[in-house]
């Protein structure tokens with residue numbers, strides 16, 4: 001005896017009847033529309049229209065850190081945070097930028113400009129910073145020797161071993177020019 005599949009009239013958008021007897025296959029009715037949700041590979045679903053790099057302040061005290069904000073502006077009107085996925089580079093007195101976009105200033109002997117750049121997916125953005133000199137005895141080889149770093153840089157340039165030590169300290173304390181013959185002779 002042959003059993004026929006049951007006739008179903010369900011309103012559900014997806015209905016599957018697995019019943020099969022003899023040569024009859026299953027009857028499937030799918031009424032749901034195609035999916036259009038924005039899920040999965042984001043890069044396939046939107047276009048970047050702008051890439052920006054900002055900070056709460058572009059003045060940064062030496063040896064301190066602030067977060068930088070890299071952001072992708074998308075064609076669907078949303079903004080995607082990008083600080084943790086951007087690639088970072090910099091010039092000037094910057095000690096480093098970590099993987100989260102936190103920039104740390106190096107020590108300086110005077111207020112000094114720096115530039116930080118972020119790159120992502122072919123886009124790049126740069127931010128000009130000014131590293132502020134807040135202490136005068138913290139710069140490179142001249143740090144912690146009780147001689148003001150600007151004085152040392154004036155006479156010896158940056159990171160010159162001759163610019164620190166007892167002779168230099170004596171010249172500074174006595175108000176002498178450390179580059180005169182008298183000061184430079186043994």
Ligand SMILES: [Ca+2]
Pocket residue numbers: 062107108109110133134135136137138139149
């Ligand atoms: Ca300093």
Ligand SMILES: [Ca+2]
Pocket residue numbers: 136137138139142143144145146147148149152
């Ligand atoms: Ca010093």
